Amino acid sequence: MMAVLRVFLFGIFAIFIGLLFMGIGRKVIARIQLRYGPPFYQAFLDVGKLFARKSITHNFVMDLGMVMALGGLLATMLFVPIAGHVAVKTSTNLIVIMYLMAIGYLGMAMAVAASGNPNATIGVSRALTMMLGYEVPFFTVILGLIIVNGTSSLELISQSQAGSILNWNMIKFPLAFIAAEIALQAMMGEKPFDAMIAPAEIASGPMVELSGKYLGLAFLTHAVSIFVETAIIVNLFMGGASNIFTFVLKQFEIYLITIFIEAVFPRFKIEQAVKFLWTVPIGIAVLQLLLILL
Amino acid sequence: MELPPAMTSRWDVERFGVGPMATPRQADVLLVTGYVSLKTLKRIIRTYEQMPEPKWVLAFGSCTVNGGIYWDSYNTITNLAEYIPVDITVSGCMPRPEAVIDALQTLMKMIQSGEAGAYKKYKENYEYYKANQDRVLKKTVPVLGQTPKNDLEGKDEDAKE
Numbered sequence: 001m002m003a004v005l006r007v008f009l010f011g012i013f014a015i016f017i018g019l020l021f022m023g024i025g026r027k028v029i030a031r032i033q034l035r036y037g038p039p040f041y042q043a044f045l046d047v048g049k050l051f052a053r054k055s056i057t058h059n060f061v062m063d064l065g066m067v068m069a070l071g072g073l074l075a076t077m078l079f080v081p082i083a084g085h086v087a088v089k090t091s092t093n094l095i096v097i098m099y100l101m102a103i104g105y106l107g108m109a110m111a112v113a114a115s116g117n118p119n120a121t122i123g124v125s126r127a128l129t130m131m132l133g134y135e136v137p138f139f140t141v142i143l144g145l146i147i148v149n150g151t152s153s154l155e156l157i158s159q160s161q162a163g164s165i166l167n168w169n170m171i172k173f174p175l176a177f178i179a180a181e182i183a184l185q186a187m188m189g190e191k192p193f194d195a196m197i198a199p200a201e202i203a204s205g206p207m208v209e210l211s212g213k214y215l216g217l218a219f220l221t222h223a224v225s226i227f228v229e230t231a232i233i234v235n236l237f238m239g240g241a242s243n244i245f246t247f248v249l250k251q252f253e254i255y256l257i258t259i260f261i262e263a264v265f266p267r268f269k270i271e272q273a274v275k276f277l278w279t280v281p282i283g284i285a286v287l288q289l290l291l292i293l294l
Numbered sequence: 295m296e297l298p299p300a301m302t303s304r305w306d307v308e309r310f311g312v313g314p315m316a317t318p319r320q321a322d323v324l325l326v327t328g329y330v331s332l333k334t335l336k337r338i339i340r341t342y343e344q345m346p347e348p349k350w351v352l353a354f355g356s357c358t359v360n361g362g363i364y365w366d367s368y369n370t371i372t373n374l375a376e377y378i379p380v381d382i383t384v385s386g387c388m389p390r391p392e393a394v395i396d397a398l399q400t401l402m403k404m405i406q407s408g409e410a411g412a413y414k415k416y417k418e419n420y421e422y423y424k425a426n427q428d429r430v431l432k433k434t435v436p437v438l439g440q441t442p443k444n445d446l447e448g449k450d451e452d453a454k455e
Contacts, residue, residue: 026308035306042311049322054347056319119317199316211319211346 010087014077018223019043025259032263055212058115065111066217072104073224080231081155083247094152115209123205126270127196133277134186140285141180144292158240170237175288177237179281190262195270230254300391318344329357329364332434349413353380356387376426379412
């Protein structure tokens with residue numbers, strides 16, 4: 001009973017923090033563009049409104065895929081340690097996390113492919129191509145950290161950086177951090193790597209057929225993905241944290257960097273994005289790997 | 295033409311939680327800006343019927359209320375409210391971006407108080423709206439007899455054969 005309650009609490013916490021980050025992110029982008037911007041709780045209002053609306057479904061696979069997307073990311077969340085708390089304890093959770101994270105995106109792909117809209121299909125093919133682009137540099141970075149620490153447990157990697165700020169992997173392996181940041185930008189689907197969304201070009205891509213509750217679920221999926229991805233980076237490079245408040249603050253710093261880049265950059269075409277991801281971040285990551293090994 | 299300034303830095307309609315959406319499935323409010331030609335009307339009706347309920351229509355500018363300067367044109371409609379249910383209109387030619395923001399806020403108040411429910415009228419009086427739509431859309435059928443592709447008229451003819 002306690003275990004179920006614990007899992008439930010972790011999910012609610014991730015969704016809450018993710019939506020809060022999304023709201024603050026919109027406000028920050030507005031301030032950079034010299035606008036006033038929506039209130040910071042706008043994301044909560046949006047989700048509330050979307051769940052109150054009627055929604056149009058196309059078939060059963062679409063319903064299943066949307067739930068699979070949110071479920072896959074929530075399952076990933078359970079393996080990510082948050083300031084020493086983790087819902088499911090394992091000794092090799094980094095590999096499980098990287099494996100489960102793909103399931104969320106595959107669920108989304110299934111849902112929108114079932115909706116049968118050509119714009120959605122283009123968007124999903126771009127999203128999966130982008131996934132191919134960012135996962136290779138991210139795995140290279142993770143491989144380097146696993147070799148250094150001799151473990152694939154995210155808790156042990158974050159504990160090994162305890163003590164002063166100079167022990168952080170961010171300071172010890174700056175090249176790996178830069179490569180991971182670029183990969184994170186693509187992972188979150190922010191500019192310049194948002195070719196899969198592209199509202200002016202393919203009418204918001206995967207989301208084109210999602211109405212009401214389905215769009216609400218897509219919002220929640222995005223919120224959880226923000227939480228999971230920033231939490232992985234905080235654990236890998238910023239030494240985790242001793243309490244939840246510091247942990248969320250560190251996550252917010254990582255998210256702010258992403259938002260700053262998002263606010264000022266234009267968009268890559270998909271082939272440019274994959275070419276960039278397969279040259280610059282991979283080059284940096286491989287260089288760091290060589291520095292670690294030699 | 296008033297919407298880009300209303301959305302960007304100068305007037306910033308996002309501070310009221312209003313933003314542009316790329317597809318009708320995600321939209322709450324349909325803004326019809328400016329005069330409506332018959333070909334546009336066909337697409338407006340399709341867009342409107344694709345939106346999930348509850349949905350609202352904001353008719354923008356004099357052209358959608360009484361035809362504006364196109365009042366005697368053979369190819370534009372004069373009153374949008376005869377073809378789809380309109381919740382709120384903004385008159386003027388052209389209205390300022392402030393008028394858009396004002397109309398959206400008035401619409402929000404109307405939704406709060408339950409006054410804005412024109413989409414229910416569309417379902418109740420569908421025959422009236424459909425008759426009006428068919429009356430004008432008849433004019434878009436080509437005169438020289440080619441069967442139009444992707445049109446409802448074309449499909450009907452196929453069905454009769």
